[in-house]
Amino acid sequence: MAVTNIVLAGLGGQGVVKASDLLSTTAFNAGCEVKKSEVHGMSQRGGSVTSDVRFGDKVLSPMVPMGEADFLLVFESSQVDINRGWLKPGGVLITPDAIPEGALRNRKSLNVAILGALSVMLDFEEDQWIRSIHTCLAEKLHAVNEQAFALGREVGQQLGRVKETEGV
Amino acid sequence: MASTERLLLSGNEAVALAALHAGVTLGTGYPGTPSTEILEAFDHMGGPAQWAPNEKVALEVALGVSFAGARSLTTMKHVGVNVAADPLFTAAYIDMTGGLVLVSADDPGMASSQNEQDNRHYARAAIVPMLEPADAQQAYDFTLAAFELSERWKVPVILRMTTRICHAKTEVHPGPERPSSIQPGYERDIPGRVMIPAYARPAHHKVRAKMEEIAQWNEQSDLNQIHPGDRSLGIITSGVAVMHAREAAPEATILALGLTWPLPMKRIKEFVESVDRCVVIEEGDHLLYEALKVAGLDVEGKPEMYRFSELNVPRVRRILAGDTTPEAKPPRGKPPELCKGCSHREVFEALSRMDCIVAGDIGCYTLGVLPPFEAMDTCVCMGAAIGVGLGLRHVLPEDQARRVVSVIGDSTFVHSGLTGIAEMVYNPPPTGHVVLIVDNSTTAMTGRQEHPGTGRSLNHEPANKMDFGAVCRAMGVKNVEVVDPQKPGEDFEGRLRAMLEKDELSVMIAERPCILAAPLIRKFEKAQEEKQAQCSAAMTD
Numbered sequence: 001m002a003v004t005n006i007v008l009a010g011l012g013g014q015g016v017v018k019a020s021d022l023l024s025t026t027a028f029n030a031g032c033e034v035k036k037s038e039v040h041g042m043s044q045r046g047g048s049v050t051s052d053v054r055f056g057d058k059v060l061s062p063m064v065p066m067g068e069a070d071f072l073l074v075f076e077s078s079q080v081d082i083n084r085g086w087l088k089p090g091g092v093l094i095t096p097d098a099i100p101e102g103a104l105r106n107r108k109s110l111n112v113a114i115l116g117a118l119s120v121m122l123d124f125e126e127d128q129w130i131r132s133i134h135t136c137l138a139e140k141l142h143a144v145n146e147q148a149f150a151l152g153r154e155v156g157q158q159l160g161r162v163k164e165t166e167g168v
Numbered sequence: 169m170a171s172t173e174r175l176l177l178s179g180n181e182a183v184a185l186a187a188l189h190a191g192v193t194l195g196t197g198y199p200g201t202p203s204t205e206i207l208e209a210f211d212h213m214g215g216p217a218q219w220a221p222n223e224k225v226a227l228e229v230a231l232g233v234s235f236a237g238a239r240s241l242t243t244m245k246h247v248g249v250n251v252a253a254d255p256l257f258t259a260a261y262i263d264m265t266g267g268l269v270l271v272s273a274d275d276p277g278m279a280s281s282q283n284e285q286d287n288r289h290y291a292r293a294a295i296v297p298m299l300e301p302a303d304a305q306q307a308y309d310f311t312l313a314a315f316e317l318s319e320r321w322k323v324p325v326i327l328r329m330t331t332r333i334c335h336a337k338t339e340v341h342p343g344p345e346r347p348s349s350i351q352p353g354y355e356r357d358i359p360g361r362v363m364i365p366a367y368a369r370p371a372h373h374k375v376r377a378k379m380e381e382i383a384q385w386n387e388q389s390d391l392n393q394i395h396p397g398d399r400s401l402g403i404i405t406s407g408v409a410v411m412h413a414r415e416a417a418p419e420a421t422i423l424a425l426g427l428t429w430p431l432p433m434k435r436i437k438e439f440v441e442s443v444d445r446c447v448v449i450e451e452g453d454h455l456l457y458e459a460l461k462v463a464g465l466d467v468e469g470k471p472e473m474y475r476f477s478e479l480n481v482p483r484v485r486r487i488l489a490g491d492t493t494p495e496a497k498p499p500r501g502k503p504p505e506l507c508k509g510c511s512h513r514e515v516f517e518a519l520s521r522m523d524c525i526v527a528g529d530i531g532c533y534t535l536g537v538l539p540p541f542e543a544m545d546t547c548v549c550m551g552a553a554i555g556v557g558l559g560l561r562h563v564l565p566e567d568q569a570r571r572v573v574s575v576i577g578d579s580t581f582v583h584s585g586l587t588g589i590a591e592m593v594y595n596p597p598p599t600g601h602v603v604l605i606v607d608n609s610t611t612a613m614t615g616r617q618e619h620p621g622t623g624r625s626l627n628h629e630p631a632n633k634m635d636f637g638a639v640c641r642a643m644g645v646k647n648v649e650v651v652d653p654q655k656p657g658e659d660f661e662g663r664l665r666a667m668l669e670k671d672e673l674s675v676m677i678a679e680r681p682c683i684l685a686a687p688l689i690r691k692f693e694k695a696q697e698e699k700q701a702q703c704s705a706a707m708t709d
Binding site: 011012021024028033036039045046047048061062063065079085 | 176279303331332335336338339408414498501503505
């Protein structure tokens with residue numbers, strides 16, 4: 001399996017690091033070699049945060065090279081343009097605009113909804129994702145995040161259909 | 169020997185797990201990004217861990233543990249080693265008894281630091297062996313190896329990590345526990361541990377001889393690895409740069425150094441001679457390149473432009489291609505800011521309105537330098553607010569001197585502010601001075617750790633609490649006031665103005681818990697109250 005490169009970007013407090021934990025845990029439990037890195041510190045104060053997740057048979061550097069991301073997940077609209085350079089040509093960009101925010105039971109679970117949209121484009125089973133939600137989040141947050149994840153999957157399936165139509 | 173257990177751990181967590189498996193008796197350090205999570209994880213795993221007031225004290229405590237025959241781990245960020253440098257340089261002369269490992273977490277690219285220093289220099293300068301892991305597995309393996317090296321040669325060992333090792337999660341296969349065979353207990357060794365010149369002179373010779381022996385051992389050590397490949401290109405590298413190099417040049421033959429000081433020069437020489445072209449790929453300064461050139465080896469270094477910031481795969485490709493064309497500028501993200509509702513906002517708004525000259529310090533409140541406040545004039549290192557403020561006061565014309573305020577956070581005050589107060593009391597400027605302790609009851613910048621002023625220990629259990637006001641008064645500060653900067657009735661600005669008008673020494677403690685920490689603090693306090701209630705109920709039963 002070739003290395004899949006995913007960059008997650010947003011602002012401090014949006015759950016960028018938590019989302020990358022969920023993603024890397026899912027890939028790890030599925031048997032992939034995973035490397036995940038992020039820079040935090042000052043970013044805890046509402047500044048920009050990005051996290052890189054790479055998985056496959058063999059992963060070396062923990063950082064996604066600029067212009068080589070297969071997927072770019074952006075959690076805050078203002079961060080889309082500054083992060084666009086990570087995507088490789090033909091890579092998939094998922095932004096918060098794709099998620100009908102009003103349908104989220106809790107605005108804070110936007111990060112998990114975006115992961116839901118991503119999940120339909122990756123080869124991991126749905127219940128592996130749900131297991132990651134259970135291991136990485138506190139119990140009281142399980143239901144709300146499962147709802148967000150399911151919503152994201154619906155969005156992702158629609159995105160996928162749009163892509164297929166465009167491809168015709 | 170690797171087990172079948174498969175974990176996804178950050179480098180910091182891997183060090184903590186290894187410390188546990190090495191039977192570390194005490195973990196001590198000062199929080200600093202990217203090192204902070206090591207001791208927190210160690211505590212979480214059941215290891216004994218505590219925050220020291222600063223890195224110097226942490227290393228001194230660790231030395232005591234070693235002298236008592238037990239293993240100790242001390243953690244800090246790169247600039248923290250500067251604070252600990254005083255004991256470190258002499259510690260090298262002393263025979264360690266229990267293994268002592270100092271973790272230096274460097275921050276190339278300065279994600280959250282005031283400088284970009286390369287702490288590999290410390291290994292050479294302090295005469296201490298250094299190990300540099302390339303991922304979390306090596307962070308685990310090298311921590312265990314570091315304790316064994318430390319005890320075998322009776323030396324302190326530095327484990328040098330960087331942000332992309334500390335905060336990168338990679339696969340770890342932990343091995344069996346490898347505790348020390350040494351039993352704790354005191355054995356007197358006056359010439360070995362009392363570094364008066366008469367004992368230190370032979371100790372210097374001894375430590376140089378030890379390093380010779382370790383260098384010999386390193387020639388065969390499996391801490392260094394060769395990744396075989398095409399002989400037309402050879403790369404010598406260490407740390408996370410090993411991974412970047414392997415990815416950037418999969419065809420190359422690579423010497424990945426793990427024990428990077430003292431260097432295995434014979435092995436390096438053989439490697440250089442075995443390849444057509446040999447490039448040194450190192451993050452930060454040109455240390456390794458210079459050491460190899462001095463040894464007369466035919467190696468290429470990197471162009472000066474790659475000294476700055478982190479390396480990554482594209483940059484390594486450029487170095488190998490000799491490409492010095494300007495690099496694409498990385499996207500400029502949104503800078504961090506003081507949280508909405510943070511009480512530092514009121515403080516910096518007032519300082520800005522009053523046109524104060526602010527000698528600042530290291531912490532969340534350093535963000536007071538950014539718009540809309542722009543109310544910080546200097547920031548050098550932890551504790552410098554007070555010394556720098558005093559220097560300004562000594563020489564500025566009176567109208568300007570009276571506008572100087574030293575602003576320092578609570579954790580920073582304990583770390584390095586106390587000696588500044590001593591200086592202020594001892595050498596007061598003619599206009600007096602005003603120190604503003606912005607006390608938010610936590611070490612907010614690094615993720616809300618406890619410190620001696622919070623009244624709770626690393627694991628948030630109750631501890632003795634240092635009273636800043638009482639300490640300042642006892643040290644000889646005439647005016648000490650405590651104020652809540654968010655309560656209008658307390659007139660923070662008016663009281664600060666009054667202090668600035670006096671020719672006296674004043675300390676104002678602006679006290680208001682960090683908005684992010686406040687719910688946690690309430691939780692810890694509530695748990696404590698419940699515990700006390702249970703105890704007293706049990707006593708009356």
